[in-house]
Amino acid sequence: xxxxxxxxxxxxxxxxxxxxxxxxxxxxxxxxxxxxxxxxxxxxxxxxxxxxxxxxxxxxxxxxxxxxxxxxxxxxxxxxxxxxxxxxxxxxxxxxxxxxxxxxxxxxxxxxxxxxxxxxxxxxxxxxxxxxxxxxxxxxxxxxxxxxxxxxxxxxxxxxxxxxxxxxxxxxxxxxxxxxxxxxxxxxxxxxxxxxxxxxxxxxxxxxxxxxxxxxxxxxxxxxxxxxxxxxxxxxxxxxxxxxxxxxxxxxxxxxxxxxxxxxxxxxxxxxxxxxxxxxxxxxxxxxxxxxxxxxxxxxxxxxxxxxxxxxxxxxxx
Amino acid sequence: xxxxxxxxxxxxxxxxxxxxxxxxxxxxxxxxxxxxxxxxxxxxxxxxxxxxxxxxxxxxxxxxxxxxxxxxxxxxxxxxxxxxxxxxxxxxxxxxxxxxxxxxxxxxxxxxxxxxxxxxxxxxxxxxxxxxxxxxxxxxxxxxxxxxxxxxxxxxxxxxxxxxxxxxxxxxxxxxxxxxxxxxxxxxxxxxxxxxxxxxxxxxxxxxxxxxxxxxxxxxxxxxxxxxxxxxxxxxxxxxxxxxxxxxxxxxxxxxxxxxxxxxxxxxxxxxxxxxxxxxxxxxxxxxxxxxxxxx
Numbered sequence: 282x283x284x285x286x287x288x289x290x291x292x293x294x295x296x297x298x299x300x301x302x303x304x305x306x307x308x309x310x311x312x313x314x315x316x317x318x319x320x321x322x323x324x325x326x327x328x329x330x331x332x333x334x335x336x337x338x339x340x341x342x343x344x345x346x347x348x349x350x351x352x353x354x355x356x357x358x359x360x361x362x363x364x365x366x367x368x369x370x371x372x373x374x375x376x377x378x379x380x381x382x383x384x385x386x387x388x389x390x391x392x393x394x395x396x397x398x399x400x401x402x403x404x405x406x407x408x409x410x411x412x413x414x415x416x417x418x419x420x421x422x423x424x425x426x427x428x429x430x431x432x433x434x435x436x437x438x439x440x441x442x443x444x445x446x447x448x449x450x451x452x453x454x455x456x457x458x459x460x461x462x463x464x465x466x467x468x469x470x471x472x473x474x475x476x477x478x479x480x481x482x483x484x485x486x487x488x489x490x491x492x493x494x495x496x497x498x499x500x501x502x503x504x505x506x507x508x509x510x511x512x513x514x515x516x517x518x519x520x521x522x523x524x525x526x527x528x529x530x531x532x533x534x535x536x537x538x539x540x541x542x543x544x545x546x547x548x549x550x551x552x553x554x555x556x557x558x559x560x561x562x563x564x565x566x567x568x569x570x571x572x573x574x575x576x577x578x579x580x581x582x583x584x585x586x587x588x589x590x591x592x593x594x595x596x597x598x599x
Numbered sequence: 600x601x602x603x604x605x606x607x608x609x610x611x612x613x614x615x616x617x618x619x620x621x622x623x624x625x626x627x628x629x630x631x632x633x634x635x636x637x638x639x640x641x642x643x644x645x646x647x648x649x650x651x652x653x654x655x656x657x658x659x660x661x662x663x664x665x666x667x668x669x670x671x672x673x674x675x676x677x678x679x680x681x682x683x684x685x686x687x688x689x690x691x692x693x694x695x696x697x698x699x700x701x702x703x704x705x706x707x708x709x710x711x712x713x714x715x716x717x718x719x720x721x722x723x724x725x726x727x728x729x730x731x732x733x734x735x736x737x738x739x740x741x742x743x744x745x746x747x748x749x750x751x752x753x754x755x756x757x758x759x760x761x762x763x764x765x766x767x768x769x770x771x772x773x774x775x776x777x778x779x780x781x782x783x784x785x786x787x788x789x790x791x792x793x794x795x796x797x798x799x800x801x802x803x804x805x806x807x808x809x810x811x812x813x814x815x816x817x818x819x820x821x822x823x824x825x826x827x828x829x830x831x832x833x834x835x836x837x838x839x840x841x842x843x844x845x846x847x848x849x850x851x852x853x854x855x856x857x858x859x860x861x862x863x864x865x866x867x868x869x870x871x872x873x874x875x876x877x878x879x880x881x882x883x884x885x886x887x888x889x890x891x892x893x894x895x
Contacts, residue, residue: 444810446830446838451848454858455829459810463783468791483767484779484810484829491780505767505776505807510834515689515769530685530772539684541773591784592745594777595738596684599676 287343289332293551296325333550336500338535339526342508344500345480346442349554351561353380353395353438356478359561360568361386364393369420373453376417378409378441379489381424386436387569392428394421394489395438398479411480412445415458418488422462425469434472434572437489442507444485459488466491467591470584472575474568476546477501478553493587494571495541497533498560499548503541504531541594543571630655645865654802654822654865658704659711659726662761666724666869667715675712675723676746679739685772693770700731708739709764712747714754718873720884723751726761727808734764736808737771741778744812748785748796757795757876762813765831766806779811786815795879797872800827800850800859818875819859820868821850827859 286294300321303314336344344350357364363385369375381394398411428435444455466473466489473492481490481503497503506514508526513519530536533545546563549556575583627638631653641648645665646655664672687693701707709732712725725747727734744760751758767775789796798816800809802825810829813819821827828848836843846852853859863871877884 444829446834448835448839448843448847451828451830451835452856454814454856456809456827457814457858459829460779460783460812460814463780463811464787464790464815467780467784468787483776484807487776487779488810491784503773505771505773506769511689511769517690521689525689528685528687528689528772529769536773539772539774541777588784588788591777591781594774594781595742596682596771596774597738597742598680598682599678 285349287340287347289340289343292328293325293332296321296328300325329550337523337527338502338529338532339508339523341500341532342502342522342526344552345502347552347554348400349552350479351553351557352400353397353440353478355557356438356561356564357384357393357395359558360565361393367420367424370416370423372419373416374414376409376414376420377407378411378413378445379417379421381421383433384436387565389572390431390433391572392424392431392433392435393437394424394435395478396441396486396489398440409445411441412443413441413485413488414445414447414450415453415455418444418455418458418462421489422458422465425462425465429470432471434474434576435469435492436568437473437475437492439475439477439481439486439490439503440479441482441485442480443482444488459484462488463491467587468584470580472572472578472583473587474571474575476564476568477503477542478564482507491587491591493575493583493590494543496544496546496564496567496571497536497542498546498553498564499533500552501533502531503536504529629653647865652823652864654824656729656763656802657865658730659706659728659761659763662726663711663713663724666759666761667713667717667722668719671715672713673715675714675725675750676743678707679743680707681737681739681771683770684738684774685770687770687772689770696732696770704728704730706731708743709734709736709768710740710743712743712750714747714750714756717759717869717876718884720873720876720880721754721756722759722876723747723754723756724759724761727763729763729803732768732770734762734808735766735768735775736764736778736782737768737775738778740768741775741781744778744782745785748782748789751789751794751796752792755792755794757797757879758789759797759799759872760812760816761799761801762804762808763801764804764806764808766808776807779807782812783815786812790817795876797875799868799872800853801825801865803827805829805831814858816860817879818861820871821853821859821862822865822868823850823862825850827853 283294361384366382380397384393399405399408475490475492475495477497508522509519511525512521536542553560629648632651634650646657683693714723800821804827850862
C-alpha cells in the first residue's frame with residue numbers, strides 16, 4: 282500500500298511503481314525498456330480514465346482530503362505576486378489553522394483569508410489539522426473589517442474538516458466566533474469571493490464562506506456534516522460513511538444543481554495534485570472574472586444582492 | 600383470565616388489571632429530582648419543577664402564548680412546510696421522519712413564530728420545538744426565522760427567539776448549513792437598523808443554531824442549567840479523549856466564560872425581557888402596571 286494513493290487509486294499506484302522500477306533498471310543497463318515503459322504509461326492513463334469516469338461521492342470525499350492535494354499556502358504562492366501574512370486576533374493568540382494577509386493579485390490589492398492543513402505529522406499538529414479555534418475566526422474577522430476599511434476585495438479559500446471541537450475552543454466561544462463572522466460577512470461593503478479548494482466542513486467552513494460568489498474545485502466537497510459524522514448519528518455506525526456521502530449531496534456537481542455554488546473549477550484527471558499550476562490558473566482566472574463583475578456594482582447594490590442571495594437559500598412549500 | 604380469577608366473586612375482580620379512573624399522564628416526574636408532580640400545576644409553572652426549579656422542556660407554542668400578552672398573538676408563516684430536496688434516506692426516509700414528527704408534535708416544522716404584544720408593545724417572538732426532529736434547523740426554520748425578522752424590520756419591533764435545538768438538519772444537507780448564513784444575514788440587517796434582538800438559549804442549544812442566531816443576540820439570555828455549545832459533549836470527549844468537567848457547557852459555565860449576559864429563571868423571563876426592551880428602545884416602550892398603560 283502506497284499511502285500517497287487512496288484505496289481506489291491502488292491499481293494506479295501499482296502501475297506507477299512498475300514504471301519507476303523499469304526506469305531504474307533502464308538507467309543501469311544497456312537494454313532499452315522505453316517501449317515497455319510507454320506501454321505501461323498508456324495503460325496507466327486508461328486506468329486513471331476508467332477510475333475517474335465514475336467516481337462515487339465517497340471517493341470524491343476522499344479525494345478532497347487527498348494527502349497530496351494542494352493546500353492554501355501552495356496556491357498562495359502560485360496565484361499571488363505578493364503576500365504579506367498578518368498574524369493574530371489581537372486578543373488571545375495566532376491560530377495556525379487560518380492564514381490571512383494582504384496580497385497582490387494580478388495588479389489588484391486584495392485581503393486574503395484561507396484555512397491551512399499540514400502535510401507531515403509535525404505540520405499537521407502545527408496547523409491543528411486545519412481545524413480553526415475561535416481566535417482563528419477572530420483573526421479572520423479582524424482582517425475582514427480591515428478589508429472594509431481599505432476598500433479591498435476579500436478572497437477566501439476553504440479547506441477544513443470543521444471548527445475544532447475542543448474544551449478551550451468552547452470556553453473561548455467557538456459558536457459566537459462563527460456566528461459573528463457570518464453576520465459581518467453578510468454586510469461587508471466589499472466584494473467577497475470564496476473558493477472551496479478541498480474539504481468544506483460545516484460551520485467551520487461557512488465562517489469564512491459567506492460571499493457574493495462561491496466556487497468549488499471539481500473534486501472538493503462542501504457539507505453540513507462529515508459523511509462519517511452523519512453515518513454515526515443517523516446509521517449509528519461510521520462504517521456507513523459511503524451511504525451518507527451519497528445521501529448528503531456533497532459533491533460539486535450536486536451542489537451546483539442545487540444552486541448552492543456558482544462555479545465549478547475543473548481539475549485534471551487524478552485530481553488537483555497532478556497539475557497544481559493548471560488548477561491554480563483555473564482558480565485565479567475564475568476569481569479575476571468574478572471580481573471584475575463585482576467591482577462594477579455600487580456598494581449598496583453589492584450588499585443588497587448578497588442579502589437577497591442569502592435570503593433565497595432554502596427549499597420549502599407553502 | 601386465569602381459573603383462579605374466575606373463581607373470585609365479580610366485585611373483587613379488577614378487570615384488565617390496569618384500568619384506571621385517572622386520565623393518562625396526569626402525573627409526571629421531575630427529570631432532575633424525580634419528585635412526582637401534578638401536570639396541570641407543572642404547566643402553570645411553565646414546566647419548571649416547583650421542588651428543585653429544574654427547567655423541563657416546554658412546548659414552543661405554550662411558551663410563546665405564555666410569553667406574549669394573552670389574546671395579542673397572530674402566527675407568522677404558519678403554512679410553511681418542509682420539502683425533501685435531496686430525497687434523503689438513511690435508516691428511514693426523511694419524508695417518513697417529517698410525517699412522524701408532524702404527527703407527534705402537531706407542528707409543520709421545528710420553529711413557531713408569533714407577532715403580538717409584550718406588556719403592550721409590539722414584539723415578534725419565535726421558539727424552537729425540540730420535539731420536532733431535535734429542533735433541527737432546515738429550510739423551513741431558516742425561512743420562518745427570516746420572515747419573523749423581516750416582520751420586525753417592517754414593524755420596527757424587537758425580536759425574541761427561544762432556541763432548543765441540536766443544530767442544523769442533516770437531512771437537507773448543505774441547504775441546512777446555508778440557513779446559518781441566512782439567519783445571520785437578516786440579523787445583520789436588524790443590527791444595522793438598530794432593532795433589538797434578544798436570544799434566549801434554552802436546553803439544549805448546540806451546533807449550527809448556536810453558531811448563528813443563538814449567539815447573535817444584542818442580549819443573550821440562558822435559562823438555568825441549559826446545555827449550550829458549538830460541539831456536543833460527546834464529540835468533544837472523543838476528540839480530547841478525556842472526561843469533561845462537571846458543568847462544562849452549562850449556562851453557569853457560559854456566564855462565567857462571558858458568552859451570555861445573564862441567566863434568568865423561565866418564570867421571570869417575560870418581565871426581564873420586557874424591561875430590557877424598554878431600555879433598548881430608549882424608554883419609548885410604555886410600561887404597563889397591572890394592566891394599565893403608564894406613560895414613560
